[in-house]
Every structure is written in C-alpha cells, then in structure tokens.
Amino acid sequence: MKKFVRRFSKVFGALAIVISIFLIYVQATYKQQFEVPVTGIKASKDSAVIARGEYIVMGPGHCWNCHAPDGETSLQTGTKLGLIGGHELKLPFGELYTPNLTPDTLTGIGGFSDEMLARAIRYSVKHDNAALIPFMSYNTMSDSDIRSVISYLRTIKPVRNKVKENSLNIVGKMVLRFIIKPVYPETTPKTHLEPDTSAAYGQYLATSVGNCVGCHTNRDKNTGDFIGAKFAGGYQTNAKGGTFTTPNLTPDEKTGAIVKWKPTDFTHRFRAGAIYSETPMPWKAYQRFSDNDLKALYYFFNSLEPVQNKTVTFQTARAE
Ligand code: HEC
Ligand code: HEC
Structure with missing residues (x-):
C-alpha cells in the first residue's frame, strides 16, 4: 500500500509539473x-x-x-x-x-x-x-x-x-x-457595391453588413459554426424568463415567418421596432434601414430556396 501511495504521488507530482509548465506556457504566449x-x-x-x-x-x-x-x-x-x-x-x-x-x-x-x-x-x-x-x-x-x-x-x-x-x-x-x-x-469582398433594391444587394446587407445570417441560422453553441440552412432560423438565445428562437426567413409556405408578408408589411415591421423587450435582435438600429434597403432584404429572403423549419419565437422557461 505504501509503495502504491509513493508511486501514485510520484506520477501525480510529475503530472502536476507538466500541467504547471503547460499553464505557464499558455500564460506567457496567449497574446x-x-x-x-x-x-x-x-x-x-x-x-x-x-x-x-x-x-x-x-x-x-x-x-x-x-x-x-x-x-x-x-x-x-x-x-x-x-x-x-x-x-x-x-x-x-x-x-x-x-x-x-x-x-x-x-x-x-x-x-x-x-x-x-x-x-x-x-x-x-x-x-x-x-x-x-x-x-x-x-x-x-x-x-x-x-x-x-x-x-x-x-x-x-x-x-x-x-x-x-x-x-x-x-x-x-x-x-x-x-x-x-x-x-x-469566405468570398472576395467587392471594391464597391452600388445600393439598389435587388435581391443581390439584399444578400449583401443580410450577410456582410447587418449580420442577419449570424442569428437567423442555427449554429453550434460551442464553436459558432453554422449547422442549419442559412436564414432558416432555429438559433436559440436565453433571456430572462425564457428562450428566444430565431424565426425562419426563407419563403417556406408552412414555416416561413415572412412568407405571407407584402413588401410594405416588411417595412412596417421594421419601423415598429421590438415587440419583445428582451429580444437580442437590434431592432433600434435596424429601424434606421432605408426603405430601399428593406425592399432589397425582402426580395432577397423571398429569392431563397424554401426550407421547412418550424420555430417557436419565445418559450417561457418551465418553472421547476
Ligand atoms: C456584436 C458586438 C459587436 C458589434 C455589433 C460591433 N463590434 Fe466592434 N468589437 C466588438 C468586440 C467584443 C471587440 C473586441 C474584441 C476583443 O477584444 O477581442 C470589438 C473590436 C472592434 C475594433 C478593434 C479596436 C482595436 O483595438 O483595434 C474595431 C475597430 C471595431 N470593433 C469596430 C466596429 C465597427 C465599425 C462596428 C460596426 C460596423 C462594430 N465594431 C460592431 C464587438 C462588436
Ligand atoms: C442578434 C440576433 C439577431 C440579429 C442580428 C437579427 N435578428 Fe431578426 N430576430 C432575432 C430574434 C431572436 C427574433 C425573434 C424575436 C423578435 O421578434 O424580436 C427575430 C425576429 C425577426 C423577424 C420576425 C419579426 C416578427 O414580428 O415576426 C424578422 C422579420 C427578422 N428578425 C429579420 C431580421 C433581419 C432582416 C435581420 C438583419 C438585418 C435580423 N433579423 C438580424 C434575432 C436576430
């Protein structure tokens, strides 16, 4: 038994030294x-x-x-x-x-x-x-x-x-x-893009400027990698009292959040701002989108391949 304890403490001691060296190395080189x-x-x-x-x-x-x-x-x-x-x-x-x-x-x-x-x-x-x-x-x-x-x-x-x-x-x-x-x-950035109401410009706004893609696509919680179809929603964030799940922005007849909206409904929705006070979506900033930019976004989302993905926007935490 004594032998075992001695051997154990030797191994443990060696391990502790290796770990300490590793931590010192990380501390010294992390920048x-x-x-x-x-x-x-x-x-x-x-x-x-x-x-x-x-x-x-x-x-x-x-x-x-x-x-x-x-x-x-x-x-x-x-x-x-x-x-x-x-x-x-x-x-x-x-x-x-x-x-x-x-x-x-x-x-x-x-x-x-x-x-x-x-x-x-x-x-x-x-x-x-x-x-x-x-x-x-x-x-x-x-x-x-x-x-x-x-x-x-x-x-x-x-x-x-x-x-x-x-x-x-x-x-x-x-x-x-x-x-x-x-x-x-991931793609070669353009030198210049002239704003217009095209779906192509909407795509630029949704991915390169407004980062709609970052929240309206399901992602791995640990790595942040995209794991769902782009813009099909499903990414969750916790707030006080519940969980938000981003809606599906693709034009799927059954599960798309905006599929039944007209361009003017989309604009009105952005002018109105946040409905949920705890929402992570930066509605205040997006309220300043120009009418033309909102049109471009609308045409872009409607030009996407429909993806079926049913989401529930807010679910209150179960009292346990
Ligand atoms: C979602 C949050 C978020 C948004 C939105 C955001 N930033 Fe940042 N930004 C950060 C964080 C966090 C850091 C520092 C990260 C770190 O320390 O590693 C940072 C760092 C920076 C830096 C680096 C400063 C330096 O010391 O070199 C610049 C420049 C910057 N942001 C500009 C911008 C601009 C311009 C925008 C809008 C177009 C913007 N940020 C939007 C979170 C954000
Ligand atoms: C930081 C995360 C985040 C970003 C960035 C984001 N959203 Fe959202 N979005 C959400 C969440 C969460 C909801 C559901 C809660 C809500 O309605 O506020 C939502 C809801 C929506 C809705 C549904 C509103 C309704 O009333 O049904 C639309 C449309 C929308 N987002 C479009 C966009 C567009 C367009 C962009 C980019 C310009 C964008 N979102 C960027 C998180 C985000």
Missing part, C-alpha cells in the same frame, strides 16, 4: 501576433462618404449595439448615445469589454491608423496585431463601405473613456492561444 494582407483602405473627408458611414454605423451595421456602454438601452432610456465602449460581454471563459471607437487619442481610436481600423473590420485583427475574439462579421463588407465607416468614426466627438481590459480565465487564454485567429473573408 499571439498576426500578420494579414494590407487592405489599403483610407479614410476620406468627403461628406457623402461620411454620411454613408454614419448610416451604416448607426443603422444596418449596428456598431453601437456593442460599442455603446449599455448597448441598445442607451437609446431606449434616452441616455446620450456614444460609441465610447465598455459594453460588457460575459462569456463562459471571461469578460470582454468593447473598445472605445471615438477618436480620443489616449483611450479611443485617435492614435490608430486607417489600416488598423480597416483590418479590424476585414480580418478581425486588433490594432496591436492580436486576433479579435470574433464578435464582428463584416469581413465581406465592400472596401468603399469600410472606408465610409472609418471616415465617419474619425468625425465623431472624441470622448476620454478608459475601458477595462478583457479579463480571461485560463480556458479563455487557451482559446486565445490555440483557437482564435484572424478571420479571412
């Missing part, structure tokens, strides 16, 4: 540096370019949904809206705090080059060459729309707001060390 292609995108002072950027940031791109300290609530409660960062995102492996996007030189993007901003949007690489934890999905946004977005960010009022550093636990550090990498666009 990886990455190089990605140069986008060459430069900000402009042209007022039309800036106006386009404001439209994307405040509307379809819903940047302030994450980069304002309390997300959508700042608008709902009448607090002055600002892209000053500090919105907390709680993950199983730590807390993230979104960066300050105002042009303050010490705490915001004032000191970042155009290239640093453009590649954060295109390749998910941070100003300090680290990979961003991928919350953003604008990799296929056109060059000219990225230019508009960064041109607009340069014009907003600088606000000094030092945001807390992300705080990751050891699992988070392992994720950062071994899994998180720059994201390369």
Whole structure:
C-alpha cells in the first residue's frame, strides 16, 4: 500500500509539473501576433462618404449595439448615445469589454491608423496585431463601405473613456492561444457595391453588413459554426424568463415567418421596432434601414430556396 501511495504521488507530482509548465506556457504566449494582407483602405473627408458611414454605423451595421456602454438601452432610456465602449460581454471563459471607437487619442481610436481600423473590420485583427475574439462579421463588407465607416468614426466627438481590459480565465487564454485567429473573408469582398433594391444587394446587407445570417441560422453553441440552412432560423438565445428562437426567413409556405408578408408589411415591421423587450435582435438600429434597403432584404429572403423549419419565437422557461 505504501509503495502504491509513493508511486501514485510520484506520477501525480510529475503530472502536476507538466500541467504547471503547460499553464505557464499558455500564460506567457496567449497574446499571439498576426500578420494579414494590407487592405489599403483610407479614410476620406468627403461628406457623402461620411454620411454613408454614419448610416451604416448607426443603422444596418449596428456598431453601437456593442460599442455603446449599455448597448441598445442607451437609446431606449434616452441616455446620450456614444460609441465610447465598455459594453460588457460575459462569456463562459471571461469578460470582454468593447473598445472605445471615438477618436480620443489616449483611450479611443485617435492614435490608430486607417489600416488598423480597416483590418479590424476585414480580418478581425486588433490594432496591436492580436486576433479579435470574433464578435464582428463584416469581413465581406465592400472596401468603399469600410472606408465610409472609418471616415465617419474619425468625425465623431472624441470622448476620454478608459475601458477595462478583457479579463480571461485560463480556458479563455487557451482559446486565445490555440483557437482564435484572424478571420479571412469566405468570398472576395467587392471594391464597391452600388445600393439598389435587388435581391443581390439584399444578400449583401443580410450577410456582410447587418449580420442577419449570424442569428437567423442555427449554429453550434460551442464553436459558432453554422449547422442549419442559412436564414432558416432555429438559433436559440436565453433571456430572462425564457428562450428566444430565431424565426425562419426563407419563403417556406408552412414555416416561413415572412412568407405571407407584402413588401410594405416588411417595412412596417421594421419601423415598429421590438415587440419583445428582451429580444437580442437590434431592432433600434435596424429601424434606421432605408426603405430601399428593406425592399432589397425582402426580395432577397423571398429569392431563397424554401426550407421547412418550424420555430417557436419565445418559450417561457418551465418553472421547476
Ligand atoms: C456584436 C458586438 C459587436 C458589434 C455589433 C460591433 N463590434 Fe466592434 N468589437 C466588438 C468586440 C467584443 C471587440 C473586441 C474584441 C476583443 O477584444 O477581442 C470589438 C473590436 C472592434 C475594433 C478593434 C479596436 C482595436 O483595438 O483595434 C474595431 C475597430 C471595431 N470593433 C469596430 C466596429 C465597427 C465599425 C462596428 C460596426 C460596423 C462594430 N465594431 C460592431 C464587438 C462588436
Ligand atoms: C442578434 C440576433 C439577431 C440579429 C442580428 C437579427 N435578428 Fe431578426 N430576430 C432575432 C430574434 C431572436 C427574433 C425573434 C424575436 C423578435 O421578434 O424580436 C427575430 C425576429 C425577426 C423577424 C420576425 C419579426 C416578427 O414580428 O415576426 C424578422 C422579420 C427578422 N428578425 C429579420 C431580421 C433581419 C432582416 C435581420 C438583419 C438585418 C435580423 N433579423 C438580424 C434575432 C436576430
């Protein structure tokens, strides 16, 4: 027995040393540096370019949904809206705090080059060459729309707001060390796309700007990978008191959420805003979609292959 205990403690001791070395290694190396292609995108002072950027940031791109300290609530409660960062995102492996996007030189993007901003949007690489934890999905946004977005960010009022550093636990550090990498666009992004009401432009809005695809497609909870047909709904998020499941946006006669809607119904639905107060869908931002963009989205969803997928939008948690 004594022998066994001795042997056991030897093995255990060796294992503890190996694990400690591994943890020290993760701790020392989790901040990886990455190089990605140069986008060459430069900000402009042209007022039309800036106006386009404001439209994307405040509307379809819903940047302030994450980069304002309390997300959508700042608008709902009448607090002055600002892209000053500090919105907390709680993950199983730590807390993230979104960066300050105002042009303050010490705490915001004032000191970042155009290239640093453009590649954060295109390749998910941070100003300090680290990979961003991928919350953003604008990799296929056109060059000219990225230019508009960064041109607009340069014009907003600088606000000094030092945001807390992300705080990751050891699992988070392992994720950062071994899994998180720059994201390369799946399709070659366009240099420029002229807005119109076509389904093709609607597809661009739904995938490269508004990220409808990210929520209205079922995904693996752990990896975030798409596991359902695109836009067929089924992705679940928990809220107070229940679970939201995203509706099916494909034109399936039986299970499509919008299949019976006319283009004007679709527009009215977006103008009305959120019905469920807890919904994760950024309705406040999307309320600012132009009529033409809403038409393009409508035609795009109706041009999709119908996929049968019945979903229940909100289910209250069973009291147990
Ligand atoms: C769903 C939430 C979300 C939305 C929407 C979002 N962001 Fe972010 N953004 C983040 C998070 C989280 C980080 C930091 C991730 C990290 O620290 O790894 C970030 C980082 C950034 C950075 C990197 C800053 C740096 O330090 O290099 C830029 C630039 C940026 N976002 C711009 C934008 C713009 C522009 C939009 C809108 C077109 C936008 N974001 C929309 C969550 C979001
Ligand atoms: C962050 C997740 C998220 C994003 C992004 C998102 N949605 Fe949703 N959407 C939901 C959820 C959850 C619901 C169900 C609850 C609700 O109606 O608010 C929903 C509901 C809907 C509905 C049904 C409304 C009704 O009254 O039946 C439509 C239409 C819709 N979304 C379209 C879109 C479009 C178009 C986009 C992109 C511009 C988009 N969604 C982006 C999560 C999202």
